[in-house]
Amino acid sequence: MTTIIGITSSYSEISEFPEEAIATIYSPSSFVESIARTPAIPVIIPFQTGKLASDYIHLIDGLILTGGSDISTDLYGEEPHPMLGKTHRARDLWEIELLKEAYQQEIPVLGICRGMQLMNVVGGGSLYQDLSSQREQLIQHIQKANFQTPSHAIKIMPDSWLASLYGKETRVNSYHHQSIKKLSGDFKIVAHSSDHVIEAIEGNNAYGVQWHPELLSQQPYLGQKIFDLFVQKASGKL
Ligand code: MN
Numbered sequence: 001m002t003t004i005i006g007i008t009s010s011y012s013e014i015s016e017f018p019e020e021a022i023a024t025i026y027s028p029s030s031f032v033e034s035i036a037r038t039p040a041i042p043v044i045i046p047f048q049t050g051k052l053a054s055d056y057i058h059l060i061d062g063l064i065l066t067g068g069s070d071i072s073t074d075l076y077g078e079e080p081h082p083m084l085g086k087t088h089r090a091r092d093l094w095e096i097e098l099l100k101e102a103y104q105q106e107i108p109v110l111g112i113c114r115g116m117q118l119m120n121v122v123g124g125g126s127l128y129q130d131l132s133s134q135r136e137q138l139i140q141h142i143q144k145a146n147f148q149t150p151s152h153a154i155k156i157m158p159d160s161w162l163a164s165l166y167g168k169e170t171r172v173n174s175y176h177h178q179s180i181k182k183l184s185g186d187f188k189i190v191a192h193s194s195d196h197v198i199e200a201i202e203g204n205n206a207y208g209v210q211w212h213p214e215l216l217s218q219q220p221y222l223g224q225k226i227f228d229l230f231v232q233k234a235s236g237k238l
Contacts (some may be wrong), residue, residue, distance in 0.1 A: 003040040003235040006060035007031045008048045008095055008115070010068050011088065027066055030214040035064075037217070037224060038231040045098065048090055053097035054105070062234030063102045065095055065115025067212065076126040083130030084178025085177065096122055108233045109206045110226070113176055116201060123184025123203070131179055131197065138195050141174045147215045149173060154199045154211075160190035161207055162200050165225045172199065172211035178211060180211060205233070 014019040027044045035042035045056050045063075057063065070085040072092050096114075099122055102143040103110050116125055128134045131141060143151040150171035150223045156162045180198040183189060187208070192202035201208040209226065216223030 003061045003075075003231055004059065005035045005040045005042050005062045005064060005231065005234060006045045006056065006098075007042055007064045008066050008098065008208040009044050009225070010066070011047050011091060028214065030212075030217065031064060031066060034214045034217040034227040036042065036236065038131075038228055039080060040234065046146070046237060048094050053101040056098065057101040057105050057107065060107065063098060063108055063109045064230075065099065065109065065118055067113035067115065069114070070129070071114065071117055071121055071127065073129060076121045078126065078129065081129035081134070083133050083177070092118070103206075103220040107158065108230065110230045111206070111208040112214065113210060113212060116176060116210055117180065119203070119206055119208050120180050120184045120201065123186035125180060125184035125187075126182040127178050128181045130177055132177065134181075135195075135197075138197070139193060141176055141179070141193075141197065143174045145173075147173055147175060147212060148218070148221070150194055150221065154191040156191045156200075157189065160188075160200075161202050161229065162190050162209075165229060166222070168223070172209075172213075173216055174211055176210055178215060193200055 007027050009027045014024045015021045026045050064187045069088045072087045072089045073080050145151050151174050153171050186234045187201040187203040189198050190202045193199050199210045213223030213226040
């Protein structure tokens with residue numbers, strides 16, 4: 001049986017033609033390409049279909065929660081900070097349904113950037129709504145370098161899923177103005193940057209990274225290792 005990986009989608013009004021922007025469901029091609037390099041098949045899960053999340057989760061063997069807009073703050077019990085970015089509540093609620101159903105059906109989940117933050121929120125954790133105004137002595141987490149360039153170091157906890165791939169330390173790209181504040185009790189920290197921002201977590205069959213391995217998955221970078229490992233878990237080989 002071929003392993004199928006579901007990739008969540010974003011929503012925007014865009015078009016190939018300037019005269020008519022239309023409502024569009026999409027996902028960055030880097031996710032599709034990163035899964036296509038493995039033995040698995042990538043499938044983009046459309047946002048807000050009116051269908052049941054359980055039906056989608058039945059179709060797939062692993063779920064990737066992708067990056068995107070900020071998460072609605074009431075979902076972790078806060079009022080919006082002035083520097084909160086654009087939110088998309090309907091997407092939040094749909095992805096929460098998918099995530100809960102993935103837990104229910106015991107398929108592995110990989111959360112990337114916003115996806116990791118959503119996993120933390122669903123588990124009862126909270127977020128810094130805007131790191132640069134809520135934390136001091138930070139390194140640069142919204143890198144000005146090209147996204148395909150690793151910009152900052154992370155320290156990795158021993159005996160974690162990430163240590164099995166990268167050892168004690170690696171370098172990652174960084175494009176996030178938010179991060180985990182209170183960690184959910186469902187997860188442990190597996191990597192942090194030198195300023196103690198949480199950069200990766202691990203729970204029961206659930207894995208999260210704050211950076212964008214899908215943009216570091218082409219040689220010479222090592223982001224592909226994350227997708228290779230995830231597909232092995234989804235196919236029941238690990
Ligand atoms: Mn970072």
